[in-house]
Amino acid sequence: MRRKKEFLIKCASLILAILASIFVASIFLYVCGLNPATAWQVIAYGAVGSRHNMSESMVVAIPLMLAGLGVGFAFKCGVWNIGAEGQLYMGAVGASAAALYLPCPAPWHLIVVMLAAVLVGGGWAVIPGMLKMKLKVNEILTTLMMNYIAIWIVHYLVYGPWRSLKEINPQTAFFPTSTWLPILVPRSRLHAGLLIGLICAVFMYVVFRYTKLGYNIKVVGTNPKAAQYGGISVSKTVIVAMFISGGLAGLAGMGELCGIHHYLRDGIYRISPGYGYISIGAALLGGLNAWGIVIASIFIGCLFNGVSYLKTMVGSEYLHANAPQLIVGVLILAVLAKGIFVKRLMPKGKEN
Amino acid sequence: MELFITTLLAMGIRLATALILCAFGETFSQRSGVLSIGIEGYMAFAALMGFAGSYWTGNPWLGALLAVAAAGAMSLVHGYLCITWGFSQMVSGIGIILFAGGLTSFAFGKIFGHFSTLPKVKFFEVVNVPMFSEIPMIGPILFRHALLTYAAFLLIPLFYFVFYRTKFGLKIRAVGEYAAGSDTMGINVHIIRYICTLLSGVMSGWAGAFLSLGISHSFQEGMIAGRGFIVLAAIVLGNWNPLRVFGACLLFGTVDALQYKMQILKYWGIPYAFWLMLPYIVATGTLVITRKTRQPSELTIPYLREQA
C-alpha cells in the first residue's frame, strides 16, 4: 500500500516538474516573440505529428537512450561519469577504424564495428575509473577533461590521417555498406540503432534485477564501506561498471555513424550536438532505471526534434540554433524540482 | 626566443586572470562545503552578458557588472537547491551547465543573431604601470595588463588574509570541516554557505566578463572551453589553499597560452589538435601526480538540522 503511494507520488512529481519546465520554456518562447500556445502546438506536431517527424524524434532519442543507459550504470555505482560525450566520440573512433580498416564479409563487419565501438568507448571510461580506484583521483574532473581530449582526437583524425581527399568537407571516407545499420522504417532515417538501444535497456534491466553484478553495483553505489565488509571488491565492480558505461556511450557514437552519417566528420557538422551531456539529463530524468531512461530519452528526443521543427518553421530570426539545448536544460532543472515535490509530498515515517 | 618567452608568459598571466578570479570565489565556496561544478555555466553566460552589456552601455565595466549579476543570480539558484533543500550538488551543477549553455546560445541568438559579424565593443584596456612596465623582460610580462589582472593579483593576499586571519574565514573553514559542530557553536551554517556560493557566482561573473572583454574582445559560443573545469582541477591541485590554488592557476594559464602560441607557429609539425588537447592533458596529469590532497570534510554534504 505504501509502496504504491510512493510510486504515485513520484509520478505526480515528475508530471508537475515537466509542467513547470513547460511553463519556463513558454516564457522563453514568449520572449522570442512567439505565442507560446501556438508554439507548443507546432512543437507537438514537429515531435509526433507526422510519420516523418516521429521517426526523426526517435532518431534523436537513440543516442540519448544508449548513452543514457550507460550513464545510469555509472551513476548507480556511485561514479559520477560525466564523460559520456567523450566516450561517445571515442566509440565513434573505434567504429570508424573498424569500418574503414577491418574489412569483413557482410554480417560480421557490423558486429566487428560494434565490438570496436564498445571496446574503445569502454576503455576510455575505464581510465578515469582506474584513476579513481587506484589513485583516488576525482572522476568528475577526469571524465570531463577526457571529453575535451576525445573531441580533439576526432578532430585530428578527421583532418589528418583519416581525411578523405575525395571530399571537400573534412571527413573520412564513406563507410562500406556492410557497416550500415538497416533502416527500420522505409523512407526515414530511423535505423536499427533503436533496436540496439532497446536490447541494451533489457540488458540493463536484467543485470540490475537478476544478476550478482547488478547487486554488487547497487551495494557499492549505496554504501562502498558496506560493500567492502560484504566481501565485494569495490575496485572490480567500479571498473566493470565504467566499462559498460563507456561501452554503451560508444555504441551511441557508433549508432550515429553507422545509422545516419556513414562517415566520421568534424567541424561545424559534429556528430554530436552534446548528446553525451543531454543523456545525463535523460538518465536523471529516468530515475536511473532502464525503462525510465528509455521513456525519458524518447521524450527528450521528441522535445528536441519538435523545437528544431519550430525553428525551421519560424526562421532563425526568432529562434536561434541551440534552442533545443535550452529546453533540455530547463528540463534538467525540472528534474531537481521534481525532487523538491517528492520531498514535500512524500508520506513520511519510519516503520517502528 | 626571448620574445617568445616574454609574450608567452604575458599571455599566460592574462589567461590565468580569468582562472584566478573564478578560483577565488569557488575556493571559498568549496571550503564552506559547497561544490559548484556549474561555474562553467556561470562563466559562459557571464561572458555573453559582459559582451552584451558593453555593447548596450558602451562601458565594459557596466557590462561586467551585468555579467556579475547574472552569474550571481544563477549561483543563488544552485545555493537554494543545495543548501536549503539539500539536493545533490553534482546534479544541480550538471543541470546548471546544461541550462546555462542553452541559455547562452539562446540569448546570443536573440541579441546578436541578426549581425553578420559581431560589433566591436569597448573592452578592458591594457594599462601600463608607469616605470615598471619599462623594465626589460619583467616589464611586459608583469606590468602591461588590464586593470582586472592587477586586481586579481591583489586579491591573493586579501584572500589569504580573510581566510586565515578573520573570524569570517574561521567560520568558513569550520563550516566546511564540521557543519554540525559549527552549528552548536552558534554559527549560522546556511548563511555562511550562501555567502560563499554567491561569491563563487560573482567571481565567475568577473572571470567570464574578462574572457570576453579582456582577452578575446569578442564572444563566441563555447569559448569557455572547459575552463570552469580547469578551475576545479586547479583547486584540487592547490589543495584548497589560496596560495597553491593561485600557483595552479598560473600554471594552467601558461599552458593555455602555450597552446595558443604553438597552434599559430606549428612547431615541430605537431598537429594543431594536440596543442588544443594540451591544457586538458596537463590538468589530468597533474591530478594524477598529486597525492596527499585533502578536501574539506563537508564538501558536497548538505547540512539539514532536523536529523535527530
Added chain:
Amino acid sequence: MPKTTILRVRKISKRFPGTIANDHIDFDLKKGEIHALLGENGAGKTTLMNILSGLLKPDEGEIIVRDKQVFFSSPIDAIRCKIGMVHQQFMLIPSFTVIENIALCLTSLKGFTAPTSKVRDMTNSLFQKYEISEIDPDAEVQQLPAGKQQLVEIVKMLAMNQEILIFDEPTSVLTVQQTGILLERLKKMAKVGYSIVLITHKLGEALAISDRITVLRKGRVVGSLETRNTNKRELARMMVGRDLLEIKRPPADEKKKERKVLEVQSLRTSNKSRGTTTLKDISFSICKGEILGIGGVQGNGQSELFEAITGIRKVVSGKMMIKGCNMTNASPRKIIDMGVGYIPAKPMETGIALGLPVAMNTALRDFSPQFFNWGFLNLKNIHQHARKIIAEYNIQTSSEDLPVRSLSGGNQMKVVVAREMARKSELLILFDPTAGLDVGTIEFIHQKILEARKNAGVLLVSTDLDELLLLSDRVAIMFRGNLREAPRGFDREKLGLMMAGEIECEEKKNS
C-alpha cells in the same frame, strides 16, 4: 538555603515521522544542582536536550529560563541564555587547534577576529583556574585523546560564560578512573553555582553524584525523585518498565577448547595513515565455545584490529590463522568464505546499504549458491531467507521489500545481527553490537551471543565494560595499539586501570 529554579520545561513535545520522541515532558533544574536525566537508549533524552540547546524546535511546550519564557530558533539563542551542552559526539572541529575552537565559539558572541592573543590569554587563565594542566592549546583537537577533548569542550563552555551545563553521556568515552575524575569535577562546579544536567543510561553514575533524578521512558517522564530517596532497582524498573533480565553466562565448555578458530600472532600494521592507531605485536587466540572480550577506551586500536582481522586493513607483519589456515592479508571475501561472521562498529554506516531493501541486505556477505547461482540472484530464496530472519528476530517491518532506511535504528541493527548470526559461522566477530540500542534489544542480542557461543568462537570488541564482563570468558584490553590479556579475577577497577595504561600485564602466551 532553598535553591531557585533556573530552568523549567513545560509540556514539551517533539514528534518525528512515525514516533513521538518527547511526549509532554515537564522538567526543571535548580541552580547549583546536578540533575540526572535517566533513560535507556531511545527514551528521548537527547532529543529533549537538543531542544534545550537550540538545535531542534519543540512542537509544543514552553521553555522558561530564569523565570522568562524563551524561544530558541537556533543554537545561538540558547548560547545567549547561557545554556551550554557537551554532546555525546564531540562538537569540536577536528582539524582546528584548541585555541581556534575556542575562538570559534567566541566569534558568535563578541567581535573577535581569528585566534588572537586575547583568546590565548583567556584560554590559559581558564586552564589555570580549573587546574587543567595537560592540554597544549596549540594542539590539533583530533590528536587529543577523548578525555582531553572533553576537557576542551568544558573549557569552551566556561569561556562562553555558560551557567547551565548539559552533559550527554559524558562517561561513555572515559576510563573508569577518568569517569571518577569527571564526576568529582562536576560536583565541584555545582558547588560553585553551575547548574548541571547529566544525561545518562547508567544507574550507578546517576545515583553517585546527582541531587535529583528524572526518568524518561518512551518519551514520557516516568518520575522525578530526590536521589537519596531511591535505589538501583526502583530506577531500573522505572527506566525499562519491568525488572531487568538477569543474564547468566554458563561456564565455558572445556572440552571444546581444543579447536582454535582464530589465532593471531605478532600482528602489526603500518602507521602511515593519519588519525589511526598502529597495531603493535598483537597476539591472541580464540577457541570454539568461548568468548574473548576486548575492551579499552575508544581509539586505542580496536577499530584497526577489527579491520585487520576482517581483511579490510593490510598488516605489515605477523600472522593470522582462521581454522588453521593462513589468512593473513586475505581479501574480505576469502575470510567470509571461511565461515566468519562479523558485525562491524556503526553497523548503520558499514554493515548495511540503507537505500536497498531489507531482503537485499540480508543476502549481503553471503556468497552461497542458495542465493547466488552462476552470477544470477535467486530471488525466491533470498526473499524466503529474509522473511525467516524477520520473524525469528522480531524485526519490525511490514515487508522485506522496504528499503532498510525506513526501519528504526534498533531494527536496522537487528537486520545486521540477524543476518550474521543466522549464518551459523564458526567465528563470530562483533564490534559494539549493542551501542545505542534499547534495553529489550540489548538483552535479546546478549542472549543470541551466548547461544552462538555454543558452536563458535566469539570475539567481542566493546567499549562497554559491563557488557564485556557479563559475556566474556576471557578479557583483554587494548591500549595504544597493544593488546594485553587480563588475568582471571580482574574486576572493574583493575580493568579500568589497564584501560588507562596504568597496569602492565604480562603478555599471556596462549598455547
